[in-house]
Structures are given as C-alpha cells and as structure tokens.
Amino acid sequence: MTSYTRDDQLAVQPETNVGGRIETSGAYVGHFTLAKEKTAKTGTKGIEFNFEAEDGRTARYLSLWLTRANGEKIEYPFSLLSALMACLNVKNIESTPATVDEWDAAASMMMPTEVQTFPDLMNKPIGVLLQREERLWEGKTYVSMKIAQFYDPSDRSTPAEIISGNRAGHALDKLVGNLRETVVRNDAPPADAQPSNSTSSAGNANPFAAIDEDDVPF
Secondary structure: OOOOOOOHHHHOHHHHHOOOEOOOOEEEEEEEEEEEEEEOOOOOEEEEEEEEEOOOOEEEEEEEEEEOOOOOEOHHHHHHHHHHHHHOOOOOOOOEEEEEEEEEOOOOEEEEEEEEEOHHHOOOOEEEEEEEEEEEEOOEEEEEEEEEEEEEOOOOEOHHHHHHOOOOOOOHHHHHHHOOOOEEEOOOOOOOOEEOOOOOOOOOOOOOHHHHHHHOOO
16 A cells, blocks of 8 residues: 655645746756747847746746847857757747737836747747856846756757767756856846845846847847
C-alpha cells in the first residue's frame, strides 16, 4: 500500500506562483506567450518575448535585437534566435499581424494593440536559460532577466547537440553552471525591471519603455 500526507505549504504554491516574476538565474521550462516584432528608434529590429514557466512565473520584455537598420545581422542575438529555432525544429519564421494587450501610457492601462507576431515561436514547450541582472537606478536596485541560451526540454538537448545529431543532453549542466548569480550593470533599467522588493505583477505598467533601448547594439 502507498500513502501520502498532504503538505499544506506546497498545496498553495501553484496559486502563489501564478503572476509572479522570475528573478533568479537558472534553467526554466515553459513557453513563450508572446513573440512580437520590435523596432528601435534607430531602425534596429528584433523580437520581444514574454515567457511563462511551468510553475506560472513569468519573464516579460525579453528582447533579442537581430538586425541593424541597414539589414546587417547582429551576430550574438541572431545566434540565440537560431538556437531557439533549432530547439523548436523550425527552419524559417514569418511575422503575422495580431492584436495583443499592451500598456498605453496615455490611457494608463492595458489596451488592444496591433502588432506583428511570430506564431512559430509561441505556445510551444521550450527550455530557457535566464540570467539575472541588477541595476542601481535613482537609489533603488532594479532586477531584470536576460536570455542566455535555449534547450529542448524533452531531452535537455542543447542547440549544438540537436544540430550535430548527438542529442545526449550532457551540455546543459555546464551551460547552467556558466550563469552568474547576478550581473550588475550601470545603465538604465529595461522595461520589466522592478525594485528588488517590489510586488508588482507582470501585467502592470511599463515604466521604462522610453529608455528600454539601452541594450540595443546600434
């Protein structure tokens, strides 16, 4: 006979995590709820992602800046996009129009907005390595997350293992080990950064939208 005793602390954990923010470096399994085209004022183009982990926690405004205004590839973030596509077994992606809820500064609320999205990157199981970053800004420490790598959660294979055909799943632990507990930066916080003691939910205002392009490799 097998028996189990209820753990009341764990029983409420799924509800507690829903809507919470990912703030710790590590490997997460989940899916992208949004992958939309993003264009900087300089003409640099990229993709902005919203990620939801299996436990309900989220990381929003994860950006990969891919091409400069002249069409030149930006190698490192483009390599991450290619890694993501390898993990999802996708050769090509094309944007399509969609309506999503986004923060409207003038209305001070979320409003339906027409954007270009990449459906082939959305709502599919994916493993993401996220790096925690901290910025000291106006006397407060702000926390944000940055994409470091991807992997296939079905067998823990990394992009290199997938492309080589040697899906051993041995390289992931080393990649996770390369993550730092925190990377401290001195520039302005990106869009999803919140004070480290903040309880704001992921659906709230985007207070740093105007300065979110500090990470753009112009």
